Amino acid sequence: MSDLQGGCLCGKVRYTVSADPVFSGVCHCKNCQKGTGSAFSVVMAVPSSGVAVTGTLTSYVGKGDSGKDITKRFCPNCGSPISSEAALMPGVTMIEVGTLDDPSAAKPTMHIYCRSKMDWMPIPEGVGTFPTMPMPG
Secondary structure: OOOEEEEOOOOOOEEEEOOOOOEEEEEOOHHHHHHHOOOOEEEEEEEHHHEEEEOOOEEEEEEOOOOOEEEEEEOOOOOOEEEEEEOOOOOEEEEEHHHEOOHHHOOOOEEEOHHHOOOOOOOOOOOEEOOOOOOOO
């Protein structure tokens, strides 16, 4: 994979992703709905070691349904959500796909937290769906 570039709305935060994605998906959880002001969040998860950020990000630490921390990072100037890290997935950063310069580079293969999905939101054929977060095992 070639490096992916992205950044916030105002341009004060930029990033480069130089690692292959672990997964790409659509999350319908209540935290993502509130955090984006939308019905869902589209994320591309990558190894944290493959993400380089220029500019300053502000963080908000909340709890996921597991009770473990989720750290959301955003631009302090324009408020664009850039990324998040979940304590359940150490070493993984979830990039908000809408902040990529070319968002078409991410192809979601799953929809998670479908138990809180908006009824009017269709899910494409052939995409995995999960009521909550799928756990390996």
